[in-house]
Amino acid sequence: MNPLRSIILAAAKNGAIRKAVATAPVSRDVVRRFVAGETTADAVAATRALVADGLTVTLDHLGEDTTDAALAERTVLAYEELLSALHAEGLSDRAEVSVKLSAVGQLLDEDMALANAERICRAAEAAGTTVTLDMEDHTTTDSTLRILAELRKTWPWVGAVLQSYLHRTLDDARALASSGSRVRLCKGAYAEPETVAFAAGEETDLSYVRCVNALLAGDGYPMFATHDPRLVRIIGERAEVHGRKPGSFEFQMLYGIRPEEQRRLAQLGHTVRVYVPYGGEWYGYLMRRLAERPANTVFFLRALATR
Template structure:
């Protein structure tokens, strides 16, 4: 019931206007969203880079329903990459891409061609692309697209979600030299048949997957805000003799900023996942719909600096 209410709210333009105008809501949006435009996202990126962090830009808009919207998303990414290059940020700012935003649900070939164009622009700009994970039903198609893209753009990264039962196997396949893998817990509502349901089981899977990636020859990107899992990742890196330049931590914009600073001060690469764009409202509400427990998480993040 709660999930259905959130999803209905995500499509309400009236509620969007109310949220945007409420003082408390404005604070939440500013805390977690870099802005509506690429220019605002680059201003936020520059501030993060000045604090010793690196960035992954995520243009919001996963609800692409038409080819025209998919083309617009592709062109927006191309424009953003040009701005990253012109700003001299290519070595510290990359982009994250949801294939659904590029039309994957309409035409997988079209989404691949759009992703290829973005990867080519990223390579020309001197940076890289990571393909985001979405619902489990799209995982095979996304990983197939990844393998095709990596033939010409080997720096293209993948995202694997530890709560999916299949992910240990995917980690083994993607832990080879040159492979970049962002490991996160996962945020979509998934059935028990494909995903672990308890927090403990998800955490255990995360650690098993982390061990596979840290012991492999690829480049692990550890995406979590969980202090215990961060500590385990630091320990696993030492155990497998990885230097701080052979893996990185990733945290979301506005979440545990003092922890981001602490990790960076320890010599770690810390990449901030920075969402921006006109579709911020649907993004925030759908994240709550996917996992209503995120409501409490957002509230804690708003009231805590650690």
């Protein structure tokens, strides 16, 4: 793994650094580049603007690694409120939600996380939309796939996420490429040991392309989450080879990252979904975005320095 990335991801776990960054007044401004705001109303407003531009949306209520059942409950309530607001605003045919199981109790008790995820799926069903389960660090992969399988018994539309940096992922991609199966493929954003993940970016990219082929060859609905121009081009080429028309797969990108590219792909007729995080617990999310790209870190440090 790139040394800067490792340093930032390690610093993100340090309590003193977390406190300093989270309370710095400048952080709020920087955060707004990647996070839609703190409230349900902010999330709905961002969704409305993106939908008006021809994009679709998946919303993430920020929070992770919850070790407190009351906090997990608050996360579920936030999703229920969001889903009913999206429905009331007529946006739920263009916007779904993404859920981190660690925010709804996965680290405390898998059954609690499942029960909480079921409540969010029920709310999504009532709103006429879908849910995707984000994938977190590799210690949670098996648990997340177990919960996915349980949820899909009732709600077959629940989306999975696979991370191409994990050695196991091609097998998972093949297993999940079945009819109706919504699968988001990303590179992966956590600091992982070399025993489970590729150390080099190039190997992760090659794995990504192998998984693209597996998902496009199957009968599922692949959702390709990447900002990487080379991969976007390869996905387009491989989709043609597999006879996949726009609409039988989608592109996904993060809020605030390559917005012109998001609109360009949508104008070509592709479904493009923007991952929109919102809420007060933005710290872990922001640190992963900084770790991914030195330019984001420079932007952040420059903002701190010019205060």
